[in-house]
Amino acid sequence: MTAIDRSTVTGRPRPDDGRPVAPSRTDRVVRSLSQAIGGPLGRHGRNPPRRRFWIPIRVVLLAAVIMAGLAWLQKYPCADGGWTDFQQYTQYCYSDIRALWGAERLDQGAVPYFDHPVEYPALTGVFMGIFGLASHALLGAGGGTLYYHLSAVVLLGFGVAAVASVYRMRPGRPFDAMMLAVAPMVLLTAGVNWDLLAVGLTCFFLAAFARGRVVAAGVLWGLAVAAKFYPLLIAGPLLLLAWRHRRLGPALSATGIAAATWLLVNLPFMLWAPDGWRRFFELNSERGIDWGTSWYILRHFAEVGGGLDSALQGLGAAQGWLYGTLNHVDTLNWLYLVAFVLCCSGIAWLALFAAEPPRLAQLVFLVVATFLLTGKVWSQQYVLWLIPLAVLARPKWRLFLVWQVGELLYFFGFYSELLTVSESQDSPAPAWGLVIPEWVFVMTSIARFVTLTILVVAVVRDVLDPARDVVRRTYRGDPDAGPLLPAGGPASVTVRTPPPRRGR
Template identity: 30%
Template structure:
């Protein structure tokens, strides 16, 4: 009996998945605030404390801590000379490594000659020794340009110009300003923060009824360590927007974001392979064609002006990646150290290319032979994880690429956090490699062990994904377990299906793919290629409507 009259408007969301009903981690954490969501709670009634706002607030807290983690490298010192007062970053005694605050964002301001003032990336060049180990005055001097793709280079240039204008305003009008290098880092970090918030926003909306699953990405230890280590948040933002656009059945817009992401770094390109394979099986190649055309158009629009006016500068990124050796984090360096083999660059490139071909074939086999068509996020995670495993460059911050994809592909909190924590801890022995021998606190073998364990964790995640592709009844995303309609534990009164995990007797798969877009609920057109069990009933993922404001539902544009 209610002590107050019932509300006239009793609308509530019935399809949202409640974390405290099917995930032990948030269920345990909820005990500190009075417990999880009750069986009779009205979901979706709050106008202000919405899931998206909570997720963005969590992401802001973690990225703020990440910035403080880099702050030790932003301290400056001043010395007075005959020429005046000179300010510089205080990196004495290898402070950036001993304090674990090293950031490429900060180092590249001078390394890419952005501190020169009136310089434009891809046009400006400098000379350096072709042999980094040669003594001064020895070896061949060669031209070098900005070594990053176009959008990344322009982003760095824009941040540098804003920092220099800020410093000029201080000199001319007395406006408070930090040391110009620190100003550059802060401006670049502010933009990276915006891209990471876009990543969380788009990932949450792509998850649809499982919107709360994005909290794993918002609180990821990898974000805490690497949000501002390099410019990877730009790429994750474009990839997340591409997946969101695809899930909203806007293939051309998804292609545009893939093209922009590829102009930041190459890994978003694997999404085209993922969508091609899935559309091939579903017989929706026309939609993929629109995506591919959008990606090519966006990439060309960004790159073509630089190609025309500064072709040598544009080619530098490809030259640099072709000439570079294996990163210490890569499987090739581990093999080299283990068996005493030195990789020739041509051989290394050939093996990497062969690995990419094998990866593409393996993905095709998974798509065409699986009894149920994989979800977009599942195959995207496998593709990006495989790309990292076979690539000769796996810098620690590259693991950020996997975070939003893993959240959408693998609905298992403990497993994800175990991998993220191990991956984030690789940063500690990684920094040890740059220290002088007398300052090292860990032997090099610790780094090798950490990288091997990280690689095994990523492989384990891939095994889980493949298992759930072949056994969709174990995939919590497909079963919809823990939704409001089904009650706590997924099998309460009013559940969608009669059996545990929302699988009734002979009911088969209840839902298909929340990020599938045109693939969601689509009938396979290439069933003869797949080794099929009994035909399963697959339905499109339900799109919940906000009971308070239908225009803010997950089926359309949202302002949250």
């Protein structure tokens, strides 16, 4: 098939020769690591091998299943809920799923929203209710451990399915999905909350849309938004790209179907349990600065900045004003909204005016990343939102691993901070060396902020210089744009047909 070969413009060689891309050939990090097992795939090697069991999809899914099992084991020490001596922090196994068994009155057989307000969107509440009521019916108030394990296994199943979806979206780059399968932060945060439900549904939506299945994509998108609100952020990039490609119809159809699906899920609770249903929206408007956010970092320096007043006259007054402003919830809401809108304006400019239309995954990653960078809440498990989007936007291992290291530093710093603020004179912290001063936690927060910002800058650079985009070297146009493409169908793998062999 014909395809635009951008290497003729840039002078760079194409990494594909009609076969799926082998990362040991095209990625410097993987190429270096491959030396431990004999070096990169040779030019006479087959990829994928014929008539062999270990084809790429099986390798990737096996890795995903192993990581899911390890994630389940990592949270296992906290599954019974009998946390003593700050076990949930010293063993890094805290889980909202287990903690909220009692807090949401699931141990009493309460029906979410109807009997008790829930701080999560409707589909997540339904998920909680199904397993909560089943566990209570079987074991009564002692069903918390069963409730956790049932929830965790199903959520991890969504995680494995998300890996399969990413694989399906990149048939020409099958090992891109391995980045999601083995990401360290998936192992550590998969069981913290119910986010994998929304992450899986979002990946299903992106895969369905890439294949041109607009109705199915709209339904999956609506379900994803009903589980967590962050998939709603996809609407802006989708509509902007549709406008640029002059194909608004499919994007508007998917958006309308998603809105109808969301309403269908939420309507019973809106009508018959409005107070419990509204709790999610009220909580988000009432929340102040959360751990580790950019605003938390700024407030920390506002607190300590007054000590420089002798050197910089007037800094003390400015520091006091800034500290008071950040602690005023209504003002904070406006500040982070303005910051996010300004970032989105820049992303919209890229979508509409970059020399080459950006890929959908690139824009979605940028919007979700800036939402976290500018937001007042940045929970540890929100990294799960970004990992599949980062893989689809920029499947290069080096900066991906740098970002994961930043997230790891924050993860361990966060649990040390929780241990620090939770200890009391009656319950001293264990002698694990985990209690840290506040400035250390702030440094880990800065590490997370900086490493994600570096990855955002790299994606923007790929948008401005498409020759750097490894996905564009493998595919014709955008493999995720589906019905937005001028041809009206999903992008296909760019296959360069080799010249016919001459007989001897």
